[in-house]
Amino acid sequence: MSTYMAKPSEIKKKWYVVDAEGKALGRVASEVARLLRGKHKPIFTPHVDTGDYVIVINADKVVLTGKKLQQKMYARHSGYPGGLTVMPYERFLREKPELVIEKAVKGMLPHNRLGRLQGHKLKVYRGTDHPHQAQMPEVWNFAG
Numbered sequence: 001m002s003t004y005m006a007k008p009s010e011i012k013k014k015w016y017v018v019d020a021e022g023k024a025l026g027r028v029a030s031e032v033a034r035l036l037r038g039k040h041k042p043i044f045t046p047h048v049d050t051g052d053y054v055i056v057i058n059a060d061k062v063v064l065t066g067k068k069l070q071q072k073m074y075a076r077h078s079g080y081p082g083g084l085t086v087m088p089y090e091r092f093l094r095e096k097p098e099l100v101i102e103k104a105v106k107g108m109l110p111h112n113r114l115g116r117l118q119g120h121k122l123k124v125y126r127g128t129d130h131p132h133q134a135q136m137p138e139v140w141n142f143a144g
Helices: 026-035 091-096 097-106 113-119
Strands: 015-019 053-057 074-077 084-088 122-124
Touching: 015 026, 026 053, 026 097, 026 113, 074 091, 084 091, 091 097, 097 113, 097 122
Parallel strands: 015 053, 053 122
Antiparallel strands: 074 084
């Protein structure tokens, strides 16, 4: 008996809404990455995009545990000498909460073409409103 491999034509993609309010950043990110990859489905195939679309709402109300708000730093580099910009996550979460969740989730996806393809199915919004009502997304509840 051979192992089942999903074909792209057989995959049904759904839309899910994940509410990040009051939940830890890492737990939200790992659950969202699992949905984007499709690991929650019995037809999961590592080399095929079997995942679903995920909408994360209330990104500004995500929680960082411990002293991470003050101690964890977001760094980016312009590519020029002396071009390092560092800011604490407290300010980063206040200014760009969508980017905080996107960075956490994309770091948990594969770092190749398939991971980039799966990362495009992530939609993150600061509040509870999102423009994807026409896709009739289902609410995804998880303990975390």
